[in-house]
Amino acid sequence: MQIQYRNENLETVITYGEILSTSVQREWLKGKHIVILTNQRYYDRFFEKMEQLFLNHPVDWYIFRNQLYVNTLEEWSSLLAYLDTFSTEADYLFVAFGSTGVIELTGFLQKVSVLKGEYWSIPISFQSYAQSLVAECTISRKNTLPILQQANLPQRIFLDQTMVAPQREGRLVDLQVFIRTAFLCDYPMLLQLFKQYPNPKQLRTTKFTAMIDELTTHYQASGLEIESYGRAFEQAFYQTENGHLLSENMKRFLGFILQLFWDKTVNRWPFQMKNFMIWLSHLGFPIDFPKQISMAEYLENVLQRIGEKAELVTLKQAGVLGESKKVEERQLIEAFETYQQICRNIRSNEK
Numbered sequence: 001m002q003i004q005y006r007n008e009n010l011e012t013v014i015t016y017g018e019i020l021s022t023s024v025q026r027e028w029l030k031g032k033h034i035v036i037l038t039n040q041r042y043y044d045r046f047f048e049k050m051e052q053l054f055l056n057h058p059v060d061w062y063i064f065r066n067q068l069y070v071n072t073l074e075e076w077s078s079l080l081a082y083l084d085t086f087s088t089e090a091d092y093l094f095v096a097f098g099s100t101g102v103i104e105l106t107g108f109l110q111k112v113s114v115l116k117g118e119y120w121s122i123p124i125s126f127q128s129y130a131q132s133l134v135a136e137c138t139i140s141r142k143n144t145l146p147i148l149q150q151a152n153l154p155q156r157i158f159l160d161q162t163m164v165a166p167q168r169e170g171r172l173v174d175l176q177v178f179i180r181t182a183f184l185c186d187y188p189m190l191l192q193l194f195k196q197y198p199n200p201k202q203l204r205t206t207k208f209t210a211m212i213d214e215l216t217t218h219y220q221a222s223g224l225e226i227e228s229y230g231r232a233f234e235q236a237f238y239q240t241e242n243g244h245l246l247s248e249n250m251k252r253f254l255g256f257i258l259q260l261f262w263d264k265t266v267n268r269w270p271f272q273m274k275n276f277m278i279w280l281s282h283l284g285f286p287i288d289f290p291k292q293i294s295m296a297e298y299l300e301n302v303l304q305r306i307g308e309k310a311e312l313v314t315l316k317q318a319g320v321l322g323e324s325k326k327v328e329e330r331q332l333i334e335a336f337e338t339y340q341q342i343c344r345n346i347r348s349n350e351k
Contacts, residue, residue: 003216007223008135008151016159016212020122021053023158032093032117033086034059037079037106039066039098042124046163050097060086068248069140070101071108073147076139079105083115092117096154098124100131107137107152121154125164126174126208126215130181132157133219134227142238161209171203172284173249178211180256184226185218187319200284225313225321230256232312236301242292253285258302258339259312265335266325269317274342281346288343289336299332 003014015023034054038046043063051059062082064070086092092115096106103121110119123129132154139148164174175197182190189211197203219226234255237243246254257280264273281287289295306312306327316322 003213005133005153005157005216005220007133007153007220010135010151010153012132012153012155012157014157014159014216016161017209018160019162020049020158020160023160024053028156029054029057029093031091032057033090034093034095035062035083035086036060036095036097037062037064037102037109039064039070039102041066042098046097046124049163064098064102068099068101068252070099071104071137071139072101073139073141075101076105076108076148079109083113086115088114088116090115090117094119096121096128096132098128100128103128103131104137105139107154108139108148108150111137111150111152118155119152121157123157123159123164125170126177129157129159130177130215130219130223130227133216134223136224136227159212161207174208175203175283176249176253176256178208178215180229181215181218181226183260183318184229184315184321185222185319186214187317189214190319194279197283198279199282203283222321229313230259232305233258233262233302235305236298237293239301239304240293240298242290242294243298245290245292250286254289257287258336261339262312262327262332262335263314265331265338267314267316267322269315271318273338274345277342278346287346289340295336299329299336302332303327303329 001015001017003016005012005014034057036050036059038061040063043061062079064075094106094110094117096103096119103123106119106121110117121128121132123132135151135153137150137152138146140146164170175193178193179190182193192211196206230252232255234251237246237251237255243251261273264271277287303310310327311324312327314322314325
């Protein structure tokens, strides 16, 4: 199946519902020098499959660390040094095959490089699929401060669900993408998630295929808002002492949850947050704020990340985007107290 997708006046063609080998037409590869950008884990796991896909074509691999955000200035400099000896006369195909950082960095590369060619994305998760739908490609200083940016979309996106990470943590990460999208744009979709994934067994066995069209449609309309929701709260963990105790995906998950609590505190929209958090905990999400991290220091870093403008996107209600509103310290504290009280109640009822 194919979807014609447009974002920020850029277009791409999305192919899904097929395995990769039948999706890629041989004539698209004619005369191409393939450069695959990926993380170490996906190189180890899919090297043979990808080499077979591009059989009889020159293929080079650039391997990043196993991190969510590899789109850093350091990695960008290393990649440029690696590509420095490549001929400027060749016709290249840059293939992003990894984490969200790999997607962003590849899109940035194809836009500014003197090496001319196309840019494809082969997502290995719905998280990297969602990133492929966002035209904003950034290079950051470390994990938190964007310093370079280009607008770009892949010419083609191939979503082969046989290659999407099947492990338990990977399923939770992918579910986050659908939850965030539903919470911001589509309340009926959120209810559908509750019904389809009531327990860990259903999460392991029920695919996300049925919601690909909905996810894609919402990203076409509101991709930047969806991706940015919770980002300031996520980035604050990188600046807070002992923030390293949380994985990158956990920082992203808690960032989203904590902005939700702040949003509900500010706008008072009706929603049973306790039931929502019970569901998340039951599925296996670690919902608690780590005891080793200072809440006061973290809140200070949240305000610092938001900056002088001090505004964040909010919801009119669950499933409906609203306007940006100013962030006040008093409301942040109230939101975090509510969040912690709900977590304590959930844990006490589990005993």
